[in-house]
Amino acid sequence: MFMILVIVVSISTLYFVIPAVSDAAEEPKTFLTHTGLAIQTTGDIIDPIGYTGELLEFDPESYLRDFDYGTVSELEDGTILREFTITARDDQVMEVSPGVFYNVWTFNGTVPGPTIRATEGDLVRVHFSNEGSKSHTMHFHGIHKAEMDGVFENVGPGGKFIYEFFAEPVGLHLYHCHVHPVEEHIAHGLYGAYIVDPKEGRAQADELVFVLNGLDTDFDGENNFYGANTVPFYYQHHPVEISTNELIRAYVVNILEFDPVNNFHLHGTLFHHYPAGTDTVPAGFNDMLTMSQGEREILEFEYKYPGLYMFHAHNTEFSEKGWVGSFLAKDTNKNISDEI
Amino acid sequence: MAEISNYKIVLSAIGPLMLLAIVIAFLMGPGTSFLEFGLVLPDIHIEQIDFVDGEIQAIVRNTGPIDVNITVADVNDRIQPAAIEPDNHLTKFETALVRIPYDWNEGQPYSIGLTTDDGTRFEKSVDAASLKLEVNAELIGYLGLIGFLIGIVPIMIGLLWFSFIQKLGSNKYRFFLAFTVGLLLFLAFDAIEEASEISQNHLSEIFNGQLLIVTVTILSFLILFAIGNSLIRKSQFSKISKPLAISLMIAVGIGFHNFGEGLAVGAAIALGQVALSTFLIVGFAIHNTTEGFAIAAPMARTKAMILRLICLGLIAGTPAIFGTWVGGFSFSPFSTVVFLSIGAGAIFQVVVSIIQYIREESENTLSNTSIILGIGLGLVVMYLTSIFI
Known part of the structure; x- marks a missing residue:
């Protein structure tokens, strides 16, 4: 009897202690990290920073320069009418970082x-x-009537609502769901940028949108990932291509939850910045910008020299958890002269 | 006739098992959706973290009910690229080695985090990073010497009390036997406490650490009880005297215990906890002198045979050397808990043997003042020496 017990115990011990045997090792491959450390491995490489795999469902590349001007028509009095169709959902599970799946709540399917x-x-x-x-709503920042504020008129499941207001004032604003608990609705992804251009227009520029956000994928009230336009490290492994000596206008919106302050640091040049984009006089000339929740700024800058320049949160915790990217400034004049 | 009744017995034993199998098949078998409700959450456990040259290595086990993918590795909550071997997919109970290239700093605390495919982050911390010990002759010698110093030397010193015990009258002798019982009882509880501490800090919940300790302790007690009894029974027909048989069992029990102590010291050295390991070494050395006494006590009524005493001392002390090696080179929380529990069970068995022996020595009574005083004093002495650890 004792012998049987001993055998049972020892077999179960072996089962627990000796790791499950997996497939035979293949050819080792060299894995070189961006910090210059190299190791040989036969296993998988998990590297969201230097990711080279297939693109994820959401493409921050096209989001960057994608502006929705709506369906345009003209009213009898000459006013331009812009109509938008926005659908809120809360059932999507999206691959937000390579291999990480998170239940995103979306306006028109994206965060x-x-x-x-x-x-x-x-x-x-x-x-x-x-x-x-x-229930979800759309709360726009800007000037509008109280009943168009998207706060007290909760739109229940299956419900519809028409928000109507004149675009004012000029500037960079945002919209987000305002249903309680607002933190939850925002953290899951119900937000976007809203731009009101001045009638006379702004100077010609390469325009980019950066919505600074985070992902609390394990719901502990702290962000597991940070990013510009959701996907952590995206512009690090896919640098934003721009041209030297061309005006770049970045619309930067901070919608980060849980952390009270976010910031934006630019390498290799400085920017003029316009808080909320409402004024024509820049508030400063800087390479650092600190923003609290809901704050946004228009940044205008140029690169003098070609090359790869980082932009990231100078709060390095955020940058080392995904809020980091690079501009690849190309010397367009030189390219033209090369071709000639 | 006899064959038929055997057949019936087998059937009556297997019948309920077969019914149980049918019930399990109904609940969990293919095609049933009976238990498919509620949420299943993934769970992983980082079992071990090692620091090697330019790299931090973590061994992770899937302790949850479902398969998981490891998707992100981080050091101090900062995402790092990593390799994972054999692959990043972990089936239930499977382990993998996560290798994070990292220029870590000696003596600094680190927490290693791993994130699963559902975005949940799991973490384990290390108080102070130190280079993983590599097996070489110098280190084997060093750890062996420490094992020798905490195991064999103090026990041998303790055995020198033999001639003192020999000179005692029967009442005082009973007192010292009872004193030994007190010492051993303390050691057993000490081992259980150590085991539950390790299981709480290092063992994943899935192993049910506390119940593992109870199970192994009782099993070890039962097995050694059976062996001990047959040894004592045989002693009646052979040259081995009964006191020697008891001393031998005490030495074996203490041997298991010292293996556990060796593990603790070796692991402390491997983890670079120099201050802690110094305390452990000095503490165990003081503590273990009393073990020599415990081995010597039952033998004191027989003729002094130096060689036998030395052999018993070696049986009890040598496992400490193996313990420091195992603890230093391949610390495994699971096997440490198992060995400590075996030690506890072994000591309980020894306690029972000595109590039986005392009863025979003192006409079937234990309510003798010297016995009660002895046990109590033994516990107190051990408690006081344990403060050094």
Whole structure:
């Protein structure tokens, strides 16, 4: 009897203590990290920073320069009407970082939602429908009537609402769901940028949108990942291509939850920045910008020299958890002269 | 006739098992959706962290009910690229080695985090990073010497009390036998406490650490009880005297215990906890002198045979050397808990043997003042020496 017990115990001990045997080792491959350390491995490489695999479902590359001007028509009095159709959902599970799946709540299927863009004085009409399982709204920053504020008029599951207001004031604003608990609705991804252009327009520039956000994938009230336009490290492994001596205008919106302060640091040049983009006089000339939740700034800068320049949160915790990227400034003049 | 009744017995034994199998098949078998409700959450456990040249290595085990993929590795909550061998997919109970290239700093605390495919981060911390010990002659010698110093030397010193015990009258002798019982009882509880501490800090919950200790302790007690009894029974027909048989069992029990002590010291050295390991070494050395006494006590009524005493001392002390090697080179929380529990069970068995012996020596009574005083004093002495650890 004792012998049987001993045998059972020893077999179960072996089962637990000796790791499960896996497939035979293959050819070792060299894994070189971006900090210059190299190891030989036969296993898998998990590297969200130097990711080279297939693109994820959400493409921060196209989001960067994608502006939704709406369906344009002209009213009898000459006012431009811009109509947008926005659908909220809360059932999508998206690969937010390579291999990491998270339940995102979305406007039109993406985090951030589409960048809504109008000109000062346009009539903006948003046909909002809620296809989620919870109540959602669209709360726009800007000047509008109280009943268009998207706070007290919860839109229940299956519900619809039409938000209508004139685009004012000029500047960079945002929209987000304002249903309680707001933190939860924002943290899951219900937000986007809203730009009101001045009637006379702005100087010609290469325009980019950066929505600074984070992902609390294990719901402990702390962000596991940080990013510009959701996917951590995306612009690190896919640098943003720009040209030297060309005006770059970056629309930077901070919608980060849980951390009270976020910031933006630019390498190799300095920018003029315009808080909320409402004024024509820059608030400063700097390479650092500190923003609290809901704050946004328009940045204008140029690169003098070609090359790879980082931009990232100078709060390095954020940058080492994904909020880091690079501009690849190409010398366009030189290229032209090369071709000649 | 006899064959038929055997057949019936087998059937009556297997019948309920077969019914149970049918119930399990109904609950969990293919095609049933009976238990498919509720949430299943992944769970992984980082079992070990090693620091090697330019690299931090973590061994992770899938302790949850479902398969997981490891997707992100981090050091101090900062994401780092890493390699994972054999691959990043872990089936239930499977382990993998995560290798994070990292220029770590000696003596600095680190926490290593791993994130699963559902975005949940799991973490384990190390108080102070130190280079993983590599097996070489010098280190084997060093750890062996430490094992020798905490195991064999103090026990041999303790055995020198033999001639003192020999000169005692029967009442005083009973006192010292009871004193030994007190010492051993303390050691057994000490081992259990150590084991539960390790299981709480290092063993994943899935192993049910506390119940593992209970199970192994009782099993070890039962097995050694059976062996001990047959040894004592045989002693009636052979040259081995009964006191020698008891001393031998005490030495074996203490041997298991010292293996556990060696593990603790070796692991402390491997983890670079120099201050702690110095304390452990001095503490165990003082503590273990009393073990020599415990071995010597039952033998004191027989003729002094130096060679036998030395042999018993070696049986009890040598495992400490093996313990420091195992603890230093391949510390495994699971096997440490198992060995400590075996030690506890072994000591309980020895306690029972000595109590039986005392009863025979003192006409079947234990309510003798010297016996009660002896046990109590033994516990107190051990408690006081344990403060050094």
